Amino acid sequence: MANIISDETIEYVGILAKLDLSSEQIEQAKKDMGSMLDYIDKLNELDTEGVEPMSHVFPVQNVFRQDVVTNGDNREQILKNAPGEKDGMFMVPRTVE
Amino acid sequence: MDILDLTAVELAAKIKEKEVSVLDAVEAVIKQIEEKEEKLHCYVTIDKEGARKRAEEVQKAIDAGTLTGPLAGVPVAIKDNMCTKDMLTTCSSKILGNFIPTYSAEAVIKLEEAGAVIIGKTNMDEFAMGSTTETSAFGVTKNPWNEEHVPGGSSGGSAAAVAADECFFSLGSDTGGSIRQPASFCGVVGMKPTYGTVSRYGLIAYGSSLDQIGPLAKDVTDCATILEVISSYDVKDSTSVERKDTDFTKALVNDVTGMKIGIPKDYFKEGLDPDVKEAVLAAANLLKEKGAIVEEFDLSLVEYAIPTYYTIAAAEASSNLERFDGVKYGYRTEDYEGLHHMYKKTRSEGFGEEVKRRIMLGSFVLSSGYYDAYYLKALKVKALIKKAFDEAFAKYDVILGPVAPTTAPKLGSSLAEPIKMYLGDIYTISVNLAGLPGISVPCGLDKAGLPIGLQLIGNTFEEKKLIQTAFTYEQARGKFEKKEGK
Numbered sequence: 001m002a003n004i005i006s007d008e009t010i011e012y013v014g015i016l017a018k019l020d021l022s023s024e025q026i027e028q029a030k031k032d033m034g035s036m037l038d039y040i041d042k043l044n045e046l047d048t049e050g051v052e053p054m055s056h057v058f059p060v061q062n063v064f065r066q067d068v069v070t071n072g073d074n075r076e077q078i079l080k081n082a083p084g085e086k087d088g089m090f091m092v093p094r095t096v097e
Numbered sequence: 098m099d100i101l102d103l104t105a106v107e108l109a110a111k112i113k114e115k116e117v118s119v120l121d122a123v124e125a126v127i128k129q130i131e132e133k134e135e136k137l138h139c140y141v142t143i144d145k146e147g148a149r150k151r152a153e154e155v156q157k158a159i160d161a162g163t164l165t166g167p168l169a170g171v172p173v174a175i176k177d178n179m180c181t182k183d184m185l186t187t188c189s190s191k192i193l194g195n196f197i198p199t200y201s202a203e204a205v206i207k208l209e210e211a212g213a214v215i216i217g218k219t220n221m222d223e224f225a226m227g228s229t230t231e232t233s234a235f236g237v238t239k240n241p242w243n244e245e246h247v248p249g250g251s252s253g254g255s256a257a258a259v260a261a262d263e264c265f266f267s268l269g270s271d272t273g274g275s276i277r278q279p280a281s282f283c284g285v286v287g288m289k290p291t292y293g294t295v296s297r298y299g300l301i302a303y304g305s306s307l308d309q310i311g312p313l314a315k316d317v318t319d320c321a322t323i324l325e326v327i328s329s330y331d332v333k334d335s336t337s338v339e340r341k342d343t344d345f346t347k348a349l350v351n352d353v354t355g356m357k358i359g360i361p362k363d364y365f366k367e368g369l370d371p372d373v374k375e376a377v378l379a380a381a382n383l384l385k386e387k388g389a390i391v392e393e394f395d396l397s398l399v400e401y402a403i404p405t406y407y408t409i410a411a412a413e414a415s416s417n418l419e420r421f422d423g424v425k426y427g428y429r430t431e432d433y434e435g436l437h438h439m440y441k442k443t444r445s446e447g448f449g450e451e452v453k454r455r456i457m458l459g460s461f462v463l464s465s466g467y468y469d470a471y472y473l474k475a476l477k478v479k480a481l482i483k484k485a486f487d488e489a490f491a492k493y494d495v496i497l498g499p500v501a502p503t504t505a506p507k508l509g510s511s512l513a514e515p516i517k518m519y520l521g522d523i524y525t526i527s528v529n530l531a532g533l534p535g536i537s538v539p540c541g542l543d544k545a546g547l548p549i550g551l552q553l554i555g556n557t558f559e560e561k562k563l564i565q566t567a568f569t570y571e572q573a574r575g576k577f578e579k580k581e582g583k
Contacts, residue, residue: 013457018419020444040408053480054476057292074200081197093435093436
């Protein structure tokens with residue numbers, strides 16, 4: 001395997017991905033990501049010098065519309081889906097000590 | 098007459114003629130579900146009472162002459178990644194296991210306006226990440242042709258439900274082949290339209306630049322009819338395309354005289370099952386006999402589509418799936434210390450292995466230091482792949498090939514080796530990268546009796562050429578006999 005994923009890298013990716021991995025899962029993730037990156041490295045066979053990256057297949061940019069409210073007040077129904085709710089708001093763990 | 102033998106369009110016609118009531122159709126489907134569902138598990142949610150109630154409303158509107166469309170009264174199943182107001186929508190994930198949307202996806206609204214009756218929500222690979230429907234948090238779906246095999250994925254429940262007559266048609270979504278491949282494995286017709294044709298509003302996003310909603314149906318006529326109904330320009334989807342040529346049923350013409358069909362040589366190299374190869378080339382010959390001009394050509398870059406796709410799709414997925422954090426909806430872990438721990442624990446417990454694998458990869462390829470080398474590189478190769486298709490469509494009206502290298506694999510044989518599973522997407526994935534329309538039509542059975550799919554690919558906005566070619570092929574092929582013991 002050409003791509004060796006270090007403990008530091010996998011820890012960093014875990015933070016970005018907001019995932020809590022057990023030591024067993026970390027080892028598996030290192031292996032999986034390494035082999036996937038080896039595979040993706042195939043793209044380096046292609047010369048893409050001067051090629052514009054294509055994020056969208058059609059030349060569409062900055063599609064704007066008027067900022068007008070069209071939906072009604074769904075607060076009650078929306079909050080029914082929330083794992084925690086209090087006084088018409090989403091309840092989350094304390095964030096400021 | 099067995100109601101279940103009718104296509105969606107035939108059923109709607111019989112309902113219009115008062116030969117069949119909407120409730121008759123709904124009850125026929127419910128009875129079939131009661132017989133088959135325990136074994137096949139096509140659905141995550143079945144709403145029998147809601148469907149019966151809706152059948153009465155639709156019947157009244159048909160009787161009053163206010164509902165006259167070609168799908169009025171027809172029972173439909175919706176893939177469980179499309180929001181349905183007041184009906185559980187899980188994406189086959191534990192993290193959305195209790196989510197009840199407050200609105201419906203635009204494509205679903207279009208079907209409801211046309212008088213279709215929603216029977217339930219179909220099983221899928223979790224967040225549409227997979228090719229077998231085995232990554233669902235709610236159990237596997239089995240292939241109606243042979244229950245030891247997968248139905249394909251990620252729209253496996255949608256394809257199996259149509260094949261097993263547990264609905265008359267269904268909606269799926271296709272990010273890298275997720276409509277066409279299960280359609281192929283289950284012997285039904287499935288179509289992914291040009292990117293931007295069907296609104297993605299209310300479709301729970303996986304890879305936003307690649308995702309498209311499309312129909313899974315019993316034949317090409319149904320497929321064109323459904324696509325005509327669900328296509329719309331929608332200001333709620335900024336990538337929606339305004340087009341006037343969505344009268345797709347006009348293309349149901351039995352004629353391919355002079356149609357130029359290109360067969361990419363690269364699609365018939367190693368890895369292709371000989372039975373699949375034989376059936377697909379036989380289909381090409383049939384089209385040739387009908388007057389099409391069929392030629393082989395070099396498409397190039399075929400082997401680069403999969404690494405390009407998995408880089409882009411994983412990157413977009415890692416961003417799209419950030420929203421599942423245990424705050425606004427869905428699952429939240431029981432015990433935690435502080436906000437960040439709650440996020441991490443919720444996500445680690447709520448997502449399955451394949452989803453986590455792709456979020457990790459996506460987070461990596463987007464991270465500073467690796468962004469240029471991986472993500473940007475993939476976007477550049479995507480541009481090259483699009484260019485290769487542009488060159489091909491300068492010469493050909495339609496590209497013809499297999500949908501997948503094999504027929505449906507056995508249950509439990511795919512997930513252990515992710516890259517091997519990803520290789521199965523080789524013929525479908527570049528279509529998404531280039532935003533093209535593609536259709537899968539049954540074209541034979543392998544030695545084990547499993548269905549084989551023929552894929553036709555068109556240039557952007559040229560669904561009509563695909564539909565015309567597919568329809569002509571279907572007429573020439575004759576009825577695709579379903580398995581025994583339906």
